[in-house]
Amino acid sequence: MTLVADRLYRAGYTEPRLRQFWGEPIASALVRNNAAPAIHFCQTILDTAETRGDEAPTRSSFDQHLAALAMLFHFHREVSLETTRSALGEAAFDVALASGLLVTSNSDQASTRAEAGDPGCASAPFAITPYDLPVGVPRGFRPGDENLYLVSDHGTLTNPDVLDGDFVLGLGGAGRTLVSLTPREHVEISADIGTGCGIQALLLARHSDRVIATDISQRALHLTGLSAGLNGIDNIELRAGSMLEPLSEPVDLLVSNPPFVITPRTTVANFEYRDGGMTGDRLVKSLFSAIPGHLRPGGRSVCLGNWETTSAVDAGPEAWVADPDTSVLVIEREALDPIAYAETWIRDGGISRASEDWNQAAAAWMDDFESRDVTEVVFGYVIMGKAEETSSSFKTTVRTTSAIANNPHGLGQFVATTFALRSWLATAGAEEIATTVFTRSPDLVEHRHHVPGESDPSSITLEQGIGFGQVFDLDTALAGFVSVADGSLTLRQTAVALAQLLDVNPTALEDQLIAQVRRLVSAGALLPVNDATPE
Numbered sequence: 001m002t003l004v005a006d007r008l009y010r011a012g013y014t015e016p017r018l019r020q021f022w023g024e025p026i027a028s029a030l031v032r033n034n035a036a037p038a039i040h041f042c043q044t045i046l047d048t049a050e051t052r053g054d055e056a057p058t059r060s061s062f063d064q065h066l067a068a069l070a071m072l073f074h075f076h077r078e079v080s081l082e083t084t085r086s087a088l089g090e091a092a093f094d095v096a097l098a099s100g101l102l103v104t105s106n107s108d109q110a111s112t113r114a115e116a117g118d119p120g121c122a123s124a125p126f127a128i129t130p131y132d133l134p135v136g137v138p139r140g141f142r143p144g145d146e147n148l149y150l151v152s153d154h155g156t157l158t159n160p161d162v163l164d165g166d167f168v169l170g171l172g173g174a175g176r177t178l179v180s181l182t183p184r185e186h187v188e189i190s191a192d193i194g195t196g197c198g199i200q201a202l203l204l205a206r207h208s209d210r211v212i213a214t215d216i217s218q219r220a221l222h223l224t225g226l227s228a229g230l231n232g233i234d235n236i237e238l239r240a241g242s243m244l245e246p247l248s249e250p251v252d253l254l255v256s257n258p259p260f261v262i263t264p265r266t267t268v269a270n271f272e273y274r275d276g277g278m279t280g281d282r283l284v285k286s287l288f289s290a291i292p293g294h295l296r297p298g299g300r301s302v303c304l305g306n307w308e309t310t311s312a313v314d315a316g317p318e319a320w321v322a323d324p325d326t327s328v329l330v331i332e333r334e335a336l337d338p339i340a341y342a343e344t345w346i347r348d349g350g351i352s353r354a355s356e357d358w359n360q361a362a363a364a365w366m367d368d369f370e371s372r373d374v375t376e377v378v379f380g381y382v383i384m385g386k387a388e389e390t391s392s393s394f395k396t397t398v399r400t401t402s403a404i405a406n407n408p409h410g411l412g413q414f415v416a417t418t419f420a421l422r423s424w425l426a427t428a429g430a431e432e433i434a435t436t437v438f439t440r441s442p443d444l445v446e447h448r449h450h451v452p453g454e455s456d457p458s459s460i461t462l463e464q465g466i467g468f469g470q471v472f473d474l475d476t477a478l479a480g481f482v483s484v485a486d487g488s489l490t491l492r493q494t495a496v497a498l499a500q501l502l503d504v505n506p507t508a509l510e511d512q513l514i515a516q517v518r519r520l521v522s523a524g525a526l527l528p529v530n531d532a533t534p535e
Contacts (some may be wrong), residue, residue, distance in 0.1 A: 133147070
């Protein structure tokens with residue numbers, strides 16, 4: 001099937017080329033799930049090409065081919081057989097037909113079409129979506145491999161009806177987030193739990209000797225297999241089963257974008273790609289608590305999830321993992337009230353607002369949350385690391401809702417660095433911190449806010465330019481420490497100098513700075529640079 005992918009690539013069916021093809025306003029409309037402008041644009045090109053016939057210039061032929069491919073694989077529209085064959089070429093057309101990526105007019109329609117002078121049409125039962133790989137994902141294996149093709153079901157972009165329960169979602173926002181968070185070092189064996197359309201498994205295959213992809217949906221496994229064939233990937237093993245059940249051996253790296261949506265166990269429609277089939281957040285709780293048992297020593301996992309906060313319990317995934325040798329970093333990115341949460345997922349299922357189905361679903365969600373006294377639902381990331389030998393571990397939660405900043409080496413690299421820093425802090429006592437030399441991260445910007453006419457700042461803040469773009473409030477002493485943190489002085493030496501300048505007790509200032517520096521180190525704003533530096 002790589003012949004089909006090669007033809008798509010040569011025809012310009014890639015994310016950057018398509019944005020250039022139909023322009024920014026249409027690309028923005030697609031982001032808003034509005035396909036009408038793009039469909040109109042492509043259909044106009046096809047109609048114009050048919051009018052011009054053989055006298056059309058080369059540029060128009062190229063545009064016609066790209067418009068045809070977009071109509072077929074992106075917008076689920078029929079295209080004439082003649083145009084489809086021309087866009088793909090005879091050989092790729094035959095492969096697409098044989099593999100089920102294309103279907104033609106059925107025999108019952110063929111005679112009717114022939115009598116009407118219509119040679120027939122082709123259509124694509126599945127979407128094939130181009131994906132431009134982000135920074136950090138290994139590439140350079142073959143020409144054009146900066147682009148990946150994903151096979152999934154056509155979704156709400158082109159389908160106005162409520163989705164089927166076995167619908168296989170393509171690459172969405174959550175999937176892109178997991179791609180960015182995943183570390184990309186080479187490993188022997190990795191696993192993608194709840195693979196869906198297979199995007200995580202396809203990327204893991206680039207830096208793993210073996211990849212195991214599990215899913216309860218046979219349809220999802222079939223489409224993942226099609227994607228693997230389309231992209232020439234042969235080191236993914238597909239296993240049917242629920243979550244971790246098919247995983248019989250420990251792995252070096254485990255990722256999961258599980259069906260974490262909290263859905264009432266009532267008449268509300270359930271979707272295999274998003275609903276776990278359990279009450280509340282029990283699915284993610286059972287998954288996260290079991291993951292350490294499937295990691296090799298030194299192994300890591302990166303997962304997404306939703307979990308509930310109730311009036312009685314506000315602890316999340318950090319409290320679910322009992323394994324003493326596994327560290328857990330929970331990053332809470334968003335918290336919604338129950339009504340806002342319900343709106344998000346009712347709309348995701350394709351239910352029209354203000355319809356009777358909408359009203360019934362909203363009522364079911366509200367009753368379900370009220371039965372457990374849920375006050376908010378959190379979306380976040382759960383990163384785990386299993387120690388290679390018995391050592392102190394940490395389990396902590398950070399809520400950071402600021403916009404993700406610029407990460408030239410990928411967000412996954414930043415998260416891995418902060419995880420390593422927290423692992424070091426878990427074993428570093430006050431004396432070790434005091435005798436450590438620190439340097440500030442080069443991405444930091446300090447802001448001093450002054451009341452007009454005052455010489456001293458009313459507030460001092462420190463802003464990160466990478467990671468999650470966090471902002472930290474500094475007092476005078478901590479601002480002084482950060483300003484001289486250039487890798488030349490230990491914390492204790494800096495505390496003595498600052499104590500003389502500020503006329504305070506050096507021991508008390510050292511204790512204060514140790515606590516404050518711990519916070520900045522855990523966020524990646526300050527880095528230890530002596531022998532204590534984590535690898």
